[in-house]
């Protein structure tokens with residue numbers, strides 16, 4: 001296999017001043033990419049601003065012979081970050097939506113600000129950056145986008161209702177972009193990483209953090225961002241040198257006579273079948289989802305975009 005390189009490619013990485021993003025930035029630059037190191041330089045729980053955070057990563061990259069530019073805009077102003085790529089490097093090829101903050105709180109104490117901040121940074125931030133990049137990726141017939149979700153979004157996690165909602169929102173966002181981008185060779189995938197960083201150093205013990213190096217996440221992000229990659233619309237759990245792909249599983253269906261309907265009591269007595277996953281399959285598209293119902297109901301159930 002030939003070396004995966006990014007010569008001539010321009011990569012925007014949000015939140016690249018620390019943790020995972022910083023590791024990606026160095027790895028892309030080592031392989032020839034021109035990198036926009038975006039970071040607001042704020043606090044882990046949001047708030048604050050420090051342009052020296054992004055600049056420090058750029059200084060490391062340039063000292064190692066790489067090419068990078070610092071950008072300290074918030075992802076909420078995503079168009080400015082993309083404009084920075086265009087102004088400095090004349091193009092944009094890869095977007096790594098990585099910036100993130102945490103504002104954990106049990107749901108009964110969660111404030112509007114806790115909820116809104118997480119949505120603004122994770123979901124709206126990724127939307128703003130990606131929307132600004134999208135026309136360029138489509139027009140040039142090459143683009144790679146990586147979203148950063150989280151196991152907390154996929155499975156739920158105590159005290160993280162705001163984070164979980166935003167993170168799984170990013171996956172839904174990615175799935176539609178994957179469908180819309182495919183014909184223009186714009187591929188969109190999602191990772192749910194685990195790595196030592198300032199976001200995890202307060203919740204994981206030191207000996208665990210030592211094995212969860214961000215360098216063990218970066219190879220997946222680089223592969224997904226490369227010309228070698230042809231996968232899109234996929235979700236991966238990644239960390240500590242372990243990578244797995246996630247997909248949906250649908251249980252065998254309970255089916256009742258369409259004209260007659262059924263009662264909650266009938267459903268209760270059949271409930272164990274749903275719980276057992278007997279006869280399960282793995283739907284991958286809305287068409288797969290609708291086909292099951294359409295087949296049973298004897299109708300051609302298809303969405304027609306208006």
Ligand code: NAI
Pocket residue numbers: 014015016017018019020021038039040041042043044073074075076097098099100101121125148149150151192193194195196197198199200
């Ligand atoms: P980190 O705190 O080390 O890095 C996140 C960076 O994003 C920080 O440098 C921060 O200044 C920057 N940032 C925050 N708000 C910003 C904004 N509005 N505009 C631009 N930059 C902003 O955290 P880490 O762990 O490297 O996280 C990276 C991503 O991975 C985040 O999206 C996080 O939610 C996600 N993640 C991390 C996990 C882990 O185990 N470390 C687990 C699951 C998801």
